[in-house]
Amino acid sequence: EAQVTQNPRYLITVTGKKLTVTCSQNMNHEYMSWYRQDPGLGLRQIYYSMNVEVTDKGDVPEGYKVSRKEKRNFPLILESPSPNQTSLYFCASSSLDRVGQPQHFGDGTRLSIL
Amino acid sequence: LAKTTQPISMDSYEGQEVNITCSHNNIATNDYITWYQQFPSQGPRFIIQGYKTKVTNEVASLFIPADRKSSTLSLPRVSLSDTAVYYCLVGPSGNTPLVFGKGTRLSVIA
Numbered sequence: 001e002a003q004v005t006q007n008p009r010y011l012i013t014v015t016g017k018k019l020t021v022t023c024s025q026n027m028n029h030e031y032m033s034w035y036r037q038d039p040g041l042g043l044r045q046i047y048y049s050m051n052v053e054v055t056d057k058g059d060v061p062e063g064y065k066v067s068r069k070e071k072r073n074f075p076l077i078l079e080s081p082s083p084n085q086t087s088l089y090f091c092a093s094s095s096l097d098r099v100g101q102p103q104h105f106g107d108g109t110r111l112s113i114l
Numbered sequence: 115l116a117k118t119t120q121p122i123s124m125d126s127y128e129g130q131e132v133n134i135t136c137s138h139n140n141i142a143t144n145d146y147i148t149w150y151q152q153f154p155s156q157g158p159r160f161i162i163q164g165y166k167t168k169v170t171n172e173v174a175s176l177f178i179p180a181d182r183k184s185s186t187l188s189l190p191r192v193s194l195s196d197t198a199v200y201y202c203l204v205g206p207s208g209n210t211p212l213v214f215g216k217g218t219r220l221s222v223i224a
Contacts, residue, residue: 040216043214045213100146100163100205102150103158105157108157110155
């Protein structure tokens, strides 16, 4: 089954404790992206990657890092999490074989930073 | 990336047809129009995509006028399970930042 898998689904942690949210897709997609969703603000893009070793900032990259060492994986790293990063996070992927390919989203990771 | 404007919310009774219109006055020549559906605490799910005229699939239809400055998502005979937020996006998508607006919250009432 084609899917985007995020882990963990839920995490409660404390300020300053480094954490990584993993994202993996099994569709051989070139494009992967991370979003955060906050009430009243909708979905905002954090980082995206168009292929292995190619990443770029989205609208709200501050406080986050990403890496794309393998095509299928795109982890989101919070080096020193802060309470304002408490949010619902989504990973997405899409093919780049033609313009306008829709994105496939994971089920989300709910992070609470205390 | 073209900015979109949609109604914040809509209500409908079960069995009715629902039309959600999205305005995108600054749409570019190579932009597609894509609609996503999102249930609470789930990731957005692709519904339908079009470039011009009309597109229909098993769940919805998408109407795009000739000037492409707006589009209308049509959901036939909605059920309670269609209660969700619907997002209209315009752009090349896959290789550029994807900008989601606030979407339209559809509430289907029995």
